[in-house]
Amino acid sequence: MSKDAHGLPETRTWRDIPQQVRPRAMSHEGRRRLVMGAIRAAMGAVAVGAVAWGAFEMAAVLRENAAAMPDTAKSDRVRSLVLVTDGVLDKNWLARTLAIPGDATLMGLDLIKLRSKILGDAQVSFATVDRNFPDTLTVRISERSPVARLMAKSGADPARMLLVARDGVAFAGTGFDAAMVASLPWLDGVRLVRRGAAIAPIGGMAAVADLLASAKLEAESLYRTWQVVSLARLASDGEIDVYTRGGMRIVFGANENYLRQIARLDLLIDVSSDPTRPLREVNLALGAQVPVSYGTAAPTLAEPAPAPDIAAPARPSIALPAFSSFHIDTHREL
Amino acid sequence: MSSKTTFIGAVEIGTSKIVALVGEYTGREMAIIGCGECTSRGVIKGSVVDFRAATECTHTALELAERDAKERIGHVYLAQTGGHLEGFYNEASLNVKAADNMIEKDDIRTVCELAKAKDLPLGRMVVHNIRRPFRVDGRLVPTSPENLVGQKLEVGYWTVHGQEQRLADNIHVIRGFNLEVSELVLSSLASGHMVTSMEERQNGVLAIDIGAGTTDFVLYRNGAPHTTGVVAVGGGHFTNDLSIGLRLTEAQAEKLKLRFGRAVVQARDKSEKVWLDGNFSIGDRQFPRHAIEQITQARAWELLEVVKRKLGQAFAPETCAGGVVLTGGAAKLPAFAVCASKVFGTPARLGEAPSWINENLRDPGYHTALGILYYGVSAQGDRVAAARAKGGFLRNVSRLFAST
Numbered sequence: 001m002s003k004d005a006h007g008l009p010e011t012r013t014w015r016d017i018p019q020q021v022r023p024r025a026m027s028h029e030g031r032r033r034l035v036m037g038a039i040r041a042a043m044g045a046v047a048v049g050a051v052a053w054g055a056f057e058m059a060a061v062l063r064e065n066a067a068a069m070p071d072t073a074k075s076d077r078v079r080s081l082v083l084v085t086d087g088v089l090d091k092n093w094l095a096r097t098l099a100i101p102g103d104a105t106l107m108g109l110d111l112i113k114l115r116s117k118i119l120g121d122a123q124v125s126f127a128t129v130d131r132n133f134p135d136t137l138t139v140r141i142s143e144r145s146p147v148a149r150l151m152a153k154s155g156a157d158p159a160r161m162l163l164v165a166r167d168g169v170a171f172a173g174t175g176f177d178a179a180m181v182a183s184l185p186w187l188d189g190v191r192l193v194r195r196g197a198a199i200a201p202i203g204g205m206a207a208v209a210d211l212l213a214s215a216k217l218e219a220e221s222l223y224r225t226w227q228v229v230s231l232a233r234l235a236s237d238g239e240i241d242v243y244t245r246g247g248m249r250i251v252f253g254a255n256e257n258y259l260r261q262i263a264r265l266d267l268l269i270d271v272s273s274d275p276t277r278p279l280r281e282v283n284l285a286l287g288a289q290v291p292v293s294y295g296t297a298a299p300t301l302a303e304p305a306p307a308p309d310i311a312a313p314a315r316p317s318i319a320l321p322a323f324s325s326f327h328i329d330t331h332r333e334l
Numbered sequence: 335m336s337s338k339t340t341f342i343g344a345v346e347i348g349t350s351k352i353v354a355l356v357g358e359y360t361g362r363e364m365a366i367i368g369c370g371e372c373t374s375r376g377v378i379k380g381s382v383v384d385f386r387a388a389t390e391c392t393h394t395a396l397e398l399a400e401r402d403a404k405e406r407i408g409h410v411y412l413a414q415t416g417g418h419l420e421g422f423y424n425e426a427s428l429n430v431k432a433a434d435n436m437i438e439k440d441d442i443r444t445v446c447e448l449a450k451a452k453d454l455p456l457g458r459m460v461v462h463n464i465r466r467p468f469r470v471d472g473r474l475v476p477t478s479p480e481n482l483v484g485q486k487l488e489v490g491y492w493t494v495h496g497q498e499q500r501l502a503d504n505i506h507v508i509r510g511f512n513l514e515v516s517e518l519v520l521s522s523l524a525s526g527h528m529v530t531s532m533e534e535r536q537n538g539v540l541a542i543d544i545g546a547g548t549t550d551f552v553l554y555r556n557g558a559p560h561t562t563g564v565v566a567v568g569g570g571h572f573t574n575d576l577s578i579g580l581r582l583t584e585a586q587a588e589k590l591k592l593r594f595g596r597a598v599v600q601a602r603d604k605s606e607k608v609w610l611d612g613n614f615s616i617g618d619r620q621f622p623r624h625a626i627e628q629i630t631q632a633r634a635w636e637l638l639e640v641v642k643r644k645l646g647q648a649f650a651p652e653t654c655a656g657g658v659v660l661t662g663g664a665a666k667l668p669a670f671a672v673c674a675s676k677v678f679g680t681p682a683r684l685g686e687a688p689s690w691i692n693e694n695l696r697d698p699g700y701h702t703a704l705g706i707l708y709y710g711v712s713a714q715g716d717r718v719a720a721a722r723a724k725g726g727f728l729r730n731v732s733r734l735f736a737s738t
Contacts, residue, residue, distance in 0.1 A: 011450065011452065012454065012458075014461055017459070019505060021510060025506070026510045026511070027390070029396075030512040031512075
């Protein structure tokens with residue numbers, strides 16, 4: 001119970017008198033004692049510090065038994081590159097891309113810079129770079145798969161073929177099988193746009209990729225005849241035009257079920273197997289009502305147009321003869 | 335030397351001399367290992383009036399004591415006297431809280447706080463709170479009343495207070511030597527404790543320390559100090575009276591006082607004369623011995639009367655079986671005890687230091703310093719005991735549970 005609890009007055013005692021005295025007010029002996037006291041305190045502090053430091057050092061020496069402790073890992077030269085990929089790129093591509101000097105040490109490498117170099121190739125969608133001591137650099141990458149191809153031409157440079165992935169990214173395509181590349185349809189009706197040093201992803205490729213994947217899986221025989229896929233009307237009308245090697249134009253609705261459209265197409269081709277009246281145009285974008293046009297002569301095979309200019313890509317040149325129009329109701333059959 | 339050994343200093347800044355003692359306390363016993371003494375300057379009636387002079391003298395005494403002890407003092411217990419010191423009695427009572435009327439520590443603490451709490455005038459500070467015995471339902475309890483059964487607990491404190499500036503002056507004199515003042519001790523308590531026995535204090539005894547500038551007194555009852563006081567009259571006044579009465583210089587009067595002064599007139603022959611120097615030197619004079627004795631007796635009588643008056647009703651021959659014990663340098667005046675006996679109506683004697691004190695320090699002029707040293711040792715012992723009591727795992731654990 002304190003005095004405050006009782007509301008008692010606080011009585012001042014002689015202990016409230018401050019005992020601090022300035023050195024100037026001290027006698028000679030008092031100042032001498034003060035200085036000696038300070039020196040003793042300082043020496044004591046130094047002694048304590050020295051003992052503590054000594055103990056720390058001793059403990060460190062005992063802890064780090066030199067004979068038992070392995071040496072610290074030293075960084076060696078990079079002797080091997082390891083590539084882990086889900087695609088077709090190989091170690092040569094990696095060495096070429098990274099261009100690591102022969103005398104570079106593992107610790108001396110700038111992993112962020114190396115990763116940037118790898119991602120500079122648009123074929124790579126994801127990459128990690130790790131040091132594996134003592135001398136191995138491990139690179140893990142995830143590659144893009146092409147779903148179509150296009151010809152690009154920039155200025156006076158010769159036209160070059162680019163592959164296009166599902167996410168719309170166009171890339172040169174290294175290490176792919178030539179037959180596989182040759183089986184990819186050409187893209188038409190796209191406008192390439194630069195973004196920095198690369199090409200901006202092409203819009204609407206997800207829809208095209210879905211269509212092509214459905215066709216390849218469900219009706220590969222039809223897919224193999226597809227030569228050009230045009231995106232010209234995708235954004236405006238929601239329709240994808242496919243031109244076959246036989247000169248037929250197939251219009252797919254981007255908002256319709258692709259499987260159903262492909263099934264209707266397959267049925268149409270089956271029921272219209274008269275070689276004298278080949279199909280010229282099939283519009284599958286209108287649902288159950290499928291307008292078709294028949295030709296009168298055998299279609300002429302046409303190769304895709306030369307490489308389009310990157311600024312204003314030209315459509316592949318496909319010869320389309322005149323045809324008459326019919327409507328076939330495929331509702332009942334489907 | 336044990337690691338527990340401490341070197342305690344005891345300093346008395348007196349009007350005629352400054353004494354410093356060094357005690358070596360080992361935790362079990364104490365030895366006085368150094369003594370320093372210096373003629374006082376700058377101190378009048380126990381108060382510092384010339385700081386520089388008083389500081390020089392005090393520091394000289396401390397240096398001499400340290401040199402004598404060949405050790406450095408850690409802290410100092412300082413004697414406190416002077417006419418500015420006053421005392422008053424205040425008591426408080428409390429109804430015991432517990433249902434079974436058993437007195438607890440809380441009751442004791444509360445009643446003590448109540449008894450000690452009293453507003454002092456501006457500029458006054460408490461020097462000592464001297465507790466008188468407890469009373470439980472009117473029954474005297476000299477020790478702690480804890481666990482006794484009663485309804486009403488009473489206690490009283492004799493509070494000694496002094497003027498702040500004068501207390502601070504004394505402390506600053508010591509601090510100028512870069513020493514800490516651990517405790518201020520009343521001169522009367524210090525010297526009184528040295529010259530009285532436990533039995534005398536139990537039966538009641540009055541100790542009067544007659545210094546050069548002041549006279550300190552303490553009345554013991556029931557084994558504890560009951561009343562203290564300071565009269566600003568001392569041996570110097572005897573000298574002054576002789577100087578004025580016989581038209582002498584201070585030094586001559588002092589010489590006559592020491593050689594022929596008495597507290598009770600003894601000379602039968604009024605025509606008996608004594609020489610001032612007695613060496614037949616030029617200027618040597620004769621003075622009537624009866625006159626010298628009359629002057630010193632009158633002053634001694636008056637001084638003791640003042641003490642008696644200040645004690646008032648607190649003193650009664652019936653409650654003071656131990657009588658009066660005189661100490662201090664001026665108490666060496668012959669027949670002072672006889673004079674005291676007549677004034678107080680009780681037996682009186684000249685105080686003596688305990689037998690274990692060295693012959694060189696048995697003079698009454700050292701009793702105060704010795705008493706302070708004794709006080710310091712007791713305080714040191716209490717501190718060690720308190721530290722021991724404070725510690726201890728089981729005690730701390732029990733406190734933890736008690737607080738919850």
